[in-house]
Amino acid sequence: MNIGDVSTRLGLPAKTIRYYEDIGLIKPLRSANGYRTFVAADVHRLAFLGRARALGFTIEDCRTLMALYHDESRASSDVKDLAKDHLGKIEAKIHDLQMMHETLSELVNTCAGDNRPDCPILSDLSGLSSTLS
Amino acid sequence: MNIGDVSTRLGLPAKTIRYYEDIGLIKPLRSANGYRTFVAADVHRLAFLGRARALGFTIEDCRTLMALYHDESRASSDVKDLAKDHLGKIEAKIHDLQMMHETLSELVNTCAGDNRPDCPILSDLSGLSSTLS
């Protein structure tokens, strides 16, 4: 299989696949013309990477997860710890975003949104926080 | 005021303040020795930027918001539209993260986390999704 086929099959951009080879996550063979040749194992690794990335794991996490996957003597606690750590980061991000959302939606709700210049959003940003409500 | 004072006062790293000058968000004067000199207006602009960034606005959004702030003939609808757009992006991110969180926490909960190698997290990533539950 060439890179385009793999790309279509997995929904991963060819650029991404080349990048994963660059950083050593996959090592596809090359055919005589220089094209990358992907065998089932390569496709499987890429699918694994795609799913791990979709869950928000960093590339380095993915590297670790792949190593654990191929390590017969792994402990599931190592995987679980990594995943729990990642879960914690996701929760932190959600929390930050929810804080922003709360503040900003309050401001948006108090803004008339007409053609007059008065705007509580700008007032708040400028520090003239006329402590809303 | 020198950059260090402003940094301390606003809780913004000096690097960040220099960066904001680089990209034209502020234009502090220079004293004879080449040091940046910040007057009240500069500090105010930086505080504005700090708050806008804390709400997750991009630098380009901040540029627009500052321009609107200094534009007497602005319409509050312009500000509100920008903020609503940003709110939408925040909501999208929260949604994505919540999807990841849901999937990942289910996987984490079904993983024994002991010293045996069997791990539903890795099984799922590898595509052997033994449809959990």
Next chain:
DNA sequence: TCTTGACCCTCCCGTCACGGGAACCTTCAT
């Protein structure tokens, strides 16, 4: 056979919002 269009390749720069650190100058207190 020639061409055309769809592949593929490498290489390099751009993203976003800074952070780290080198190499250097200035100011202030001792």
Next chain:
DNA sequence: ATGAAGGTTCCCGTGACGGGAGGGTCAAGA
């Protein structure tokens, strides 16, 4: 005079790719 603590510029690195130039390769139709 000296040393520490400020300030300056400049350049590279981050994460995970995307865009695009410039070029080679392949399969199908005229």
